Amino acid sequence: MTAALAVSTAACAGDEAADSGSGTQQSSPSATALTPETLSTITQYTGVPAGKATGQPIKIGFINADSQELTIATDEAIRAVNDQLGGVKGRPIQLVKCVAGSPEQAQQCAQTFVSDAGTVAVLQGTIDADVTAFHTTLSPKLPVLGGLPLAVADAAAPNSYYLSSGQFGGIGAVTYAKDYAKARKVAILSPAGSPANELAIATLQQALQAVGIKVTIARFPLDATDMTAAINQSEAASADLLIPAVGIPQHCVVLSNSLQKLAVYTPVLTFAGCLGADVRKTLGDYPRWNYLGFSVSAEASSSDDLTAWQVRAFNEWFKPMENRSVTRNGAVQMFQTVLTLVKILSAIPGDGITPASAGNAMKKFKGPVFLGVPTLTFGGVPNMPAIGSLASRVYVYLGNDGWRDTTGGKWLEPPVLNLGRQGQQGQGQQGQGQQGQSPGQNQSQSPGQTR
Incomplete structure (x- = not known):
């Protein structure tokens, strides 16, 4: 389906909370301390013990349009992971942000990421531009993990992985x-x-x-x-x-x-x-x-206990952002993407987290997604290898x-x-929709969508 038929998560103009270009995450006060129940719910998902991350940072690129919503949500998710949720096997994530409002800027961001030998993967927010060159530049070098594919180039990218079907x-x-x-x-x-x-x-x-x-x-x-x-x-x-x-x-x-x-x-x-x-x-x-x-909706009740706990955990984390031009829809997208990244990277054996091992782990990841689909099968949808589920x-x-x-x-x-x-x-x-077959998932439980 086109973007007119898709979930629209892009916010309006950016503010001082969003970077105006490439750069590392800016320092700011720590987020509100999460309760033991929330820490337990999230760390049960990621598999990483709670605590402050220390040691050598893991460098992750982040590309987004010049909007405040997804940038704020991503910053706060990374901050919670580093300050309270144990990072990636105890190591903090260093987020390197790049703003893209045009195809040229998207490609420049990709070139910036691949030129840094320390970057192991890229998180994708919303890009309101042709991303063909972006993926062509990245795919041989760095894997991309995103929440919401908007373009055919996203769905067809050989080394990109999206946690929902988006418009498709x-x-x-x-x-x-x-x-x-x-x-x-x-x-x-x-x-x-x-x-x-x-x-x-x-x-x-x-x-x-x-x-x-x-x-x-x-x-x-x-x-x-x-x-x-x-x-x-x-x-x-x-x-x-x-x-x-x-x-x-x-x-x-x-x-x-x-x-x-x-x-x-x-x-x-x-x-x-x-x-x-x-x-x-x-x-x-x-x-x-x-x-x-x-x-998953963060505002509707769930009869599934595990999902209900995840909704409670999300809402506790999200509360400080309620007055910061961030919708629950955008926050869920980036929160689940960051936590899924942590889960995937933390499952890589030893200390060898590299672009190759990260991409291989993403491709093999079967779910579940925090506040999302219970199963993923990348490569299961014809012509759309980056789509793991059409649910x-x-x-x-x-x-x-x-x-x-x-x-x-x-x-x-x-x-x-x-x-x-x-x-x-x-x-x-x-971008417009493609009709592809279901990857054959059995997704009869867990709840639905965010606002």
């Missing part, structure tokens, strides 16, 4: 429509004028029709201030489910207002891009829709910060369909 798991909406909404007719709304978006919508339409669901599609202008015509054209009022491909605040607000004006109460399934502060500020609250995503989750917003797990603790696998068309070339957040 959006086809899980078909499973939700069929098995949970019991839909016979689905209405789809999409912004007009994007070839990549058209491919994604065509893929979704074919997948829905392949499982016997009737589909009606309508498009609205990118600068739409009212979606009445598109809603009516889509026949949303008579559909069993409405799937709007909206991912920017303007479209989310306009859609919500237009549905209310028309008194259309068809259940909505959309993506977490509508869960930003701008949407809430304009509407007074988030729309009471179903949201598809790819990690997704759905949560419904009840209003007043209340959430309910719509899928009852189950992960959604996309249907195994031969749609006869794989994804085409895409760039940055304009």
Whole structure:
């Protein structure tokens, strides 16, 4: 699916908490001390005893767009690991950050990382640019670990590993429509004028029709201030489910207002891009829709004890960031990525943590992901070796910060369909989806996605 159909985790402009370019992590006060229960929950996952990390640092690159959210979350996750969670087998992580807002900058960041003989791996946040050259430069030298792939170049990279399917798991909406909404007719709304978006919508339409669901599609202008015509054209009022491909605040607000004006109460399934502060500020609250995503919700209850403990641990760590322009969605993405990195590197025998051993360990990592999918199989999705799982989750917003797990603790696998068309070339957040087969995971437990 395109970025319009993806979980949008990129924040707005950066602030003083984010570096303006390459450099090592800046020193700052230690994070709030975590409780013994939280320390136990996290170290049980990473396999590293709690305590302050000492000794020779392990150098890790970090690339992100010029935004404050993921940088703050990554800094705080690294700080907690180094100060309280034992580092990587007792060694602290030295984070070397690089900002990329263009393909050229992304490639320059990659060149900076590979030119430093001490760097063993790279963490990837969100890059709003073509990452083809970035991966081409890195893949022979350094492995990449990321939470959310946005481009086809991410999914196809031979030495990169992503802990969720990102935009490529959006086809899980078909499973939700069929098995949970019991839909016979689905209405789809999409912004007009994007070839990549058209491919994604065509893929979704074919997948829905392949499982016997009737589909009606309508498009609205990118600068739409009212979606009445598109809603009516889509026949949303008579559909069993409405799937709007909206991912920017303007479209989310306009859609919500237009549905209310028309008194259309068809259940909505959309993506977490509508869960930003701008949407809430304009509407007074988030729309009471179903949201598809790819990690555990830190705001909905879980019947699974282990997951419930992980949610408690995350929320305790996250609390100091509540007033720092960091959403739980972005924080979960980077928290789970950092902890997974620690778990993977700490399992490498002896002291020989090198780019080669790190990449090999990432490729063989089967999960689970902290606050994420229970199993991963890298190389299991055709044409997308960097994607370890296509599973997704759905949560419904009840209003007043209340959430309910719509899928009852189950992960959604996309249907195994031969749609006869794989994804085409895409760039940055304009990358489009590919229809690939599931890697054959059995993911019947553990909860779902973050805001």
